Amino acid sequence: MSTSQKERAALAALELVRDGMTIGLGTGSTAAFFIEGLGRKIREEGLEIEAIPTSQASDALARKAGIELIIPDETTVIDLDVDGADEVSAEGHLIKGGGAALLREKIIARAAKQFVVIADESKSVTELGAFPLPIEIEQFGFALTVRALRDMLAGEGHEGVELSLRHNEEGSFVLSDGGNFIVDAKLGRIREPVALESALNMIPGVVDCGLFIGMADQVIIGTADGIDTRRY
Numbered sequence: 001m002s003t004s005q006k007e008r009a010a011l012a013a014l015e016l017v018r019d020g021m022t023i024g025l026g027t028g029s030t031a032a033f034f035i036e037g038l039g040r041k042i043r044e045e046g047l048e049i050e051a052i053p054t055s056q057a058s059d060a061l062a063r064k065a066g067i068e069l070i071i072p073d074e075t076t077v078i079d080l081d082v083d084g085a086d087e088v089s090a091e092g093h094l095i096k097g098g099g100a101a102l103l104r105e106k107i108i109a110r111a112a113k114q115f116v117v118i119a120d121e122s123k124s125v126t127e128l129g130a131f132p133l134p135i136e137i138e139q140f141g142f143a144l145t146v147r148a149l150r151d152m153l154a155g156e157g158h159e160g161v162e163l164s165l166r167h168n169e170e171g172s173f174v175l176s177d178g179g180n181f182i183v184d185a186k187l188g189r190i191r192e193p194v195a196l197e198s199a200l201n202m203i204p205g206v207v208d209c210g211l212f213i214g215m216a217d218q219v220i221i222g223t224a225d226g227i228d229t230r231r232y
């Protein structure tokens with residue numbers, strides 16, 4: 001069996017798992033390799049692991065893999081969170097949310113002692129922005145929120161940016177697990193991601209955006225014949 005770059009990164013992240021840990025489970029095709037691998041590791045090594053999924057999809061995968069899931073309370077210590085990304089910059093800043101899970105992913109990444117990103121080489125970029133930035137917005141007044149986004153982005157030098165409400169193949173709006181809409185913003189190039197994240201999250205109606213700035217402790221990129229690990 002040939003190992004894909006995504007799987008290679010996921011297998012490397014499994015090396016960070018220790019008995020007794022509470023682990024955040026990311027969302028997407030790369031995180032799925034980690035979840036399946038974690039299930040195998042728990043069975044083979046008899047580990048005591050509790051996990052918190054960042055989406056209904058990852059919840060279902062984890063249950064299938066036999067991983068014990070918990071709902072965190074205020075005392076919960078999340079030792080490790082492992083998740084994929086849509087783009088990873090040289091500084092370790094991320095774009096996430098291609099699978100509409102950005103809010104739950106950010107809540108868990110923010111709470112985790114160690115946030116590890118796993119990705120294939122195609123996700124590694126010098127500057128964020130080629131991947132349309134997912135922005136999660138409240139359904140109420142969504143058209144007004146889109147207008148406010150457009151106005152703010154124009155003021156920040158992103159005039160005429162294409163903003164689209166995400167639809168599925170049947171033409172219905174895509175909803176996040178929390179029931180919100182997702183707007184994809186084709187920015188092309190994000191020069192100041194720190195300022196942009198703050199400006200986006202200040203707009204009433206914006207629940208959160210897919211910029212994860214300075215959050216990753218470690219990025220593991222699967223390559224053709226190994227891994228490239230970056231620590232921040």
Ligand SMILES: O=C[C@H](O)[C@H](O)[C@H](O)COP(=O)(O)O
Pocket residue numbers: 026027028029030031083084085086095096097098099100101102105
């Ligand atoms: O909302 C989805 C997540 O942010 C994913 O982690 C991201 O889209 C990467 O997914 P994949 O590993 O499938 O490329």
